Amino acid sequence: MNALKILTQGIVQGVGFRPYVYRLASELGLKGYVRNLGNVVEIIIEGENTDLFVDRLPKELPPIAKINSMEVESIDESNFTDFEIIESGDSYSGISVIPPDIAICDKCLEEIRNPNDRRYKYAFNACTDCGPRFTVIESVPYDRIRTSMDEFPLCDDCLVEYREPLNRRYHGEAICCSDCGPQMEIYEGLTKIDTENPIRLGAEKLKEGNILAIKGIGGTHLVVDAYNDEAVKELRKRLNRPNQAFAVMCKDLESLQKYAELTQKEIDTITSNKRPIVILKKKDNYPFPDSLSPGLHNIGVMLPYSPMHYLLFDEGDIDTYVMTSANIPGEPMMIKNEEIINGVNDYSLVHNRQILNRCDDSVIRFRNNELSFIRRSRGYTPEPYTINYDVNDLNVLALGPELDVTFSIAKDNIVYPSQHIGNTNKPKTLNFLREAITNMERITKINEFDVIACDLHPHFFTTRLAHELAEKYGADVMPIQHHHAHSVALANDSAIEEMIVIAADGVGFGSDATSWGGEILYTDIKNFERLGHLEPQLMPGGDVATKYPARMLASILKDENLIKNYSSYFKYGDMEIKNIFKQIDAGINVGITTSTGRVLDSMAVALEICHERTYEGECSMKLESAAYYSTNDLEIPAIIEGNMLNTTEILREVVRLYQNGEKKADVAAAGQRAVANGLSKLAVKASENKNIENIGATGGVFYNEAITNTVKNHVESNGFNFIQHKNTCAGDGSVSLGQAIIAKKV
Structure with a gap:
């Protein structure tokens, strides 16, 4: 034998x-x-x-x-x-991974809806084909004793299933039932309500217009009736989120298709067992109040993914709820019952299972029918990426930038990206980053590092953390330029060694210590070369000009009389405008930027679409939505001067067309196209000079579908291959991946 x-x-x-x-x-x-x-x-x-x-x-x-x-x-x-x-051992440290949390399977769903099944209406039903994984695991090997389910010993009935080889719950570590597993409770304020069906009571309270917090698998949602304008506005008030769109959860695909447009790829993604939020275009008969996603032509939607979600819909008669993360903006999601009960919500639906690894909902958007992650988290983390190049044998911890942070751990040719962490300029989020690194070390069994990679910006909290961790591990610190990291994450997606990259976003610390964000780069993975960029513009007040982009418009137009048409956008009117131009002339507290985001924000001000940023990307997103309704192809020239796109002339033409009575939507579309065409021209020129056939597009600007399509069409019409993100984030969520690959390649 x-x-x-x-x-x-x-x-x-x-x-x-x-x-x-x-x-x-x-x-x-x-x-x-x-x-x-x-x-x-x-x-x-x-x-x-x-x-x-x-x-x-x-x-x-x-x-x-x-x-x-x-x-x-x-x-x-x-x-x-x-x-x-047989019993697990712990004597091998190869490359493997715990799967992500998976949506409830059809068989488990059928059980919780079957009055004759012993798991009828049980909110934690799971089997080996579905349920929590990443959010409940403490360490490997993956056995119940090393998960948060260890607190819930199996009852006799579940134990029989666990030990039966032909049962789908055989060695299913997260299985349980109402006799032995976690339980739901509901609170009004700090007071627990005695009820046999907390979820039904929660559905009733939502129908009455209340705000309900629901502790789920990897975090907590704040929930209101999506049709209730008053409830949505009250939620905004309590969260201090005046404009940022709320994601919603819809009962089923049939209900969703009544108010949103879906391609087949979007249907396949939103119904997959990963169940991400997918950004979808609104239909004309969109039934929700404007307060849900103000000023936008699209909305983020997900379908139910846990038993408690399905039960919430089953117990009520509302087909769509707002489901937004329960956290103070910029801070981590709440996961402890005490903080949830003390939150801004009227009622709290909580349970007694620990969440060991926070994991926010993933967010996906399709552009020209190609998937791009806005946030890669629940349903995908911690599934690793493969490095598609020959690499060194160093272990790398890469910490990402400062906003929309993920970190990555790399060993051999594998990179484990973390769940979405968030904005690390908040102390609680920075602590969450530390905790998540420790947790990922346990899960991957990689706890020694040779290199700590970080952003080139010397004052980021992640940069400071890199130096702190370098001392702990005896590792070297490797600062990496922001857009180089973006570019390499994109290149690895398609296993391309050399490419020209258009890197367009809000900000990245440049090699010349100015703010970049509209760059044409060459990269061979190890190195990069800056070959072109947008016109450098002054930022009066530095980051203040990011929050109040009318300041950027004033700086770009360089015309005090022209900018007075927008005096209402300045807190102190004409006096503030005069002081801004004095500030520019004196060069006091004036930064320099080539950011595409700042140009698009200024365009939104010029067209009276948005004049204050209350959330990341707000002005540019509203500009895109305004342009979506364009019906006339106006043209604004993209003037190339050497290796630079003249953005001053683009903005002046935007203002001229708008003041001459052209429709706002048409001018918005023309302005976007001009920027996209200009970046494309610079990239094609660089590709011709370098004799490179692949041109990629990365950075948060390329979540904009119209800009992405314009660049794609221009690049391909000139005979080059257009490369865009498919399995990674176009935005900052992929920076740590790029950092890790560069550190492994150098």
């Missing part, structure tokens, strides 16, 4: 992989065992059909499982009497 030892790496823990191996081995009459072994699964088999086992193993996997590598070696026979799942 043959005897083999097989080591499998990939998503092979917590996904029903060991039960699958057991069933396959038993079917083929093989003896031996399977066990979790650190970060891999070890299989020992002996018998006549070992070759058939090796052939079938990767082809018939459970829904969530994924094998990245499989080592097979012959061993001496041990004369096993049967095949079994």
Whole structure:
């Protein structure tokens, strides 16, 4: 007989992989065992059909499982009497990963809706094909004792299922029922309400117009009736979020299709077992109040993904709820019952299972029918990326920029990106970053680092943290330019070594110590070269001009009389305008920027679309939405001067057309196209000079579909390949990935 030892790496823990191996081995009459072994699964088999086992193993996997590598070696026979799942070991530290949290499967959903099933209306139903993973795990190997489910010993009925090889709950570490698992409770303020059905009561309170906090799988949502304008406005008031769009959760796809447009790819994504928020275009019969996503032509929507979500819809008669993260803007989501109950909400629907790893909802947008992550988190984290280049053997911890931060851990040719962390200029979020790094070290079993990569900006909190962690680990600090990191994350997506990249966003600290954000870069992964950029503009007041972009418009137009038409956008009117021009002339507290974001924000002011940023990207997003309704193709020339796009002339033409009576939407569309065409011309010129066929687009500006399409069409019409993000974030969420790859390549 043959005897083999097989080591499998990939998503092979917590996904029903060991039960699958057991069933396959038993079917083929093989003896031996399977066990979790650190970060891999070890299989020992002996018998006549070992070759058939090796052939079938990767082809018939459970829904969530994924094998990245499989080592097979012959061993001496041990004369096993049967095949079994044995106790986990901890003696191997290969590359593997715990799967992300997965939406409830159809079988579990059917059970909670079946009055004759013992899990009827149970809010924590799960099996090996679905349910929480990343958010409940403390360390590997993935067994119940190393998860937050350890506090809930299995009852006799669940234990029978757990031990039955043909049951889909066989060795399902998150399984439970109402007799042995977590329980829901509801509070009004600080007072617990005695009720047999907390979820039904929560649905009733939402119908009455109240704000309800719901502690879920990886965090907490604040929930209101999406149709209730008064409730939506009250939620805005309490959160101090006057304008930022709220995401919603819709009961089902059929209800969603009544008010949003969906392509087949969007349908496939929003209904997948990852259940992200997908940004969708509103239909003309959009039924919700303007307060839900003010000034925007689109809305972020997700479908239910946990049992408690489905039960909330089942117990009420509302088909769409606002579901926004329960946190102070810029801070981490609430996960502790005490802080949730003390929040801004009227009622709190909480439970007694610990959330060990916060994980916000993922957000996806499609541009020219291609997926791009705005936020890669629940449903995807901590699934790793592969580095598509030859790399060194250093272990790298990359900390990202400062806003919209993720961090990444790299070992060999694998990068583990974290969940969404947020804005680390907030102390609580910086602490969350520290905690998440510690948690990821335990899960990946990578806790020694040779390099700590960080942003080039010397004053970012993440840069300071890099130096602190370098002392802890005895590692080197490697500062990496922001847009270089963006570019490499994009290049790795398509395994391209050399490319010309258009990097367009709000801000990134440049090699010349000015603020970049409209750049044409060459990169060969290790290095980069700046080949073009937008016209440098002065920022009177520095970051103040970001919050109040009328200041940027004044600086770009360089015409005091012209800017007086916008005096109402300045707190102190004409007097403030005079002082701004004096400030510019004197060069006092005046930064320099090539940011595309600042140009687009200024355009929004010039067209009286938005004059104050109350959330990240607000003015540019509202400009895009205004342009979406354009019906006339106005043209604004993109004037190239050497290796620079003249943005002053673009803004002056925007103002001239608008003051001459052209429609706001048409001028907005023309202004966007001019910037996109200018960046494209610079990129094509650089590609011709370097003889490089691939031109990529990265940075937050490329969430704008119209700008992305304009650049794509220009690049391809000139015979070059257009590369855009497909599996990574166009925005700052991918910076840590790029940093990690650069540190592994140098």
